[in-house]
Amino acid sequence: MLESFHLPFFKLSSRSSNDTKTMTTKTKKKSKFMAYFWWLFGGISGFHHFYLGRDLHGFLWWATLGGYFGLGWIADLFYIGEYVAEANDEPEFIKKMKEIKKKNEKPPFSTFRFTGMILLAYFWSSVFQLGIPEEEFYDINWKVLYILTPIPCTLGIWVVGNVGQQKGGIWTPLLTAYLTLPLNYVMDESTAYTIMVLAAAYTFDSFEKQWKPKTKTQSRGRCKRIVLILGAYLIFCSFWGSYIYFNATVTDQNGDEIPVREALYHFLKSPWWTDLKQSILDVKNYIEAHGWVAAWKLMVEMSDTNGENNAYKVLELTSSASQSEINEKCKYLSKTHHPDKFTDVEEKRKAQERFFEIQQACEVLSSKRAKRRRKNKKFEESEL
Numbered sequence: 001m002l003e004s005f006h007l008p009f010f011k012l013s014s015r016s017s018n019d020t021k022t023m024t025t026k027t028k029k030k031s032k033f034m035a036y037f038w039w040l041f042g043g044i045s046g047f048h049h050f051y052l053g054r055d056l057h058g059f060l061w062w063a064t065l066g067g068y069f070g071l072g073w074i075a076d077l078f079y080i081g082e083y084v085a086e087a088n089d090e091p092e093f094i095k096k097m098k099e100i101k102k103k104n105e106k107p108p109f110s111t112f113r114f115t116g117m118i119l120l121a122y123f124w125s126s127v128f129q130l131g132i133p134e135e136e137f138y139d140i141n142w143k144v145l146y147i148l149t150p151i152p153c154t155l156g157i158w159v160v161g162n163v164g165q166q167k168g169g170i171w172t173p174l175l176t177a178y179l180t181l182p183l184n185y186v187m188d189e190s191t192a193y194t195i196m197v198l199a200a201a202y203t204f205d206s207f208e209k210q211w212k213p214k215t216k217t218q219s220r221g222r223c224k225r226i227v228l229i230l231g232a233y234l235i236f237c238s239f240w241g242s243y244i245y246f247n248a249t250v251t252d253q254n255g256d257e258i259p260v261r262e263a264l265y266h267f268l269k270s271p272w273w274t275d276l277k278q279s280i281l282d283v284k285n286y287i288e289a290h291g292w293v294a295a296w297k298l299m300v301e302m303s304d305t306n307g308e309n310n311a312y313k314v315l316e317l318t319s320s321a322s323q324s325e326i327n328e329k330c331k332y333l334s335k336t337h338h339p340d341k342f343t344d345v346e347e348k349r350k351a352q353e354r355f356f357e358i359q360q361a362c363e364v365l366s367s368k369r370a371k372r373r374r375k376n377k378k379f380e381e382s383e384l
Helices: 017-026 032-046 047-053 057-062 064-067 071-076 079-085 091-103 109-131 140-148 148-160 171-179 179-186 189-208 224-246 262-267 271-290 292-302 308-314 323-336 345-383
Strands: 249-251 255-259
Touching: 017 249, 032 047, 032 057, 032 064, 032 071, 032 079, 047 057, 047 079, 057 064, 057 071, 057 148, 057 224, 064 071, 079 091, 109 148, 109 189, 109 224, 109 262, 148 171, 148 189, 171 179, 171 189, 179 189, 224 262, 249 262, 271 292, 308 345, 323 345
Parallel strands: none
Antiparallel strands: 249 255
């Protein structure tokens, strides 16, 4: 179970018991239906947790694509009822938690939560390392930032450890993570990295984990919640952005690796993008000059939904060609590309494809011309 952020950034003013009762009475109850609605239509991004005021849980789901690539999102289907009961301070939920806390002085060990700590610590510290520039930038060797790896590692452990009815500090596991750093000099990096994650997670679970207080803290305002959530988003996305800009590469047709930033720069200078940008600009100018309706009609005409323009292209004719010219061209091309004229298997196959293409184009133009003649005849008769 996960809850909103509880960081000691803001000192809350004391309230009388009457004020607290009034505030609790005015608090709007959360709907189980809406919780399931947001789970279905935004659960991968943690929308149902944000709705229930569980901002930390929501951010965790957003940063891991639904709780480790959708696994947590699916599991939430069976826990939403309990989340809603917690958000509404329902008596049955409070009674249940009192019994659990009475039996256990501190939260019992959870394999699921401990595994989550390890996975998130690995993931966040890996993202942090990916975002460190591998080459010098502004004549600075940024690889020195690797010494900060224990911070995102411990943050991942702290986030998972502070969800639901549990809480814990960050300093002891952070100190433990830093104490394992010298192992990088005496063993391979992956082994030392694994030891750091396991040691920090074990330290948090053994020495920092405890129950959250019975009394609820005052909930933050909507604006403050949005600022905190967006700030966390920006920090997380900045590491991915740094990775894409400094370290990510793409492989060209020759097998050479090209930095993404250079590939993107060349793409924006390519003829394909230049033509596309000019086409978009032309459409914008046409809309401003003639309106949306005329632009839509032109778009439908240019998309060649009935295949007429393509048919003229296949027959090598212009749209002003007469019916007799179309008939003559159809006969000539059909005779020229008839499959029976070829003996080679490959040439016969190509001729057959071309022959069918010509026949289809002739049929399209003939039917379109016939329809127009019928429409014109009806119009003339109605005029008479």
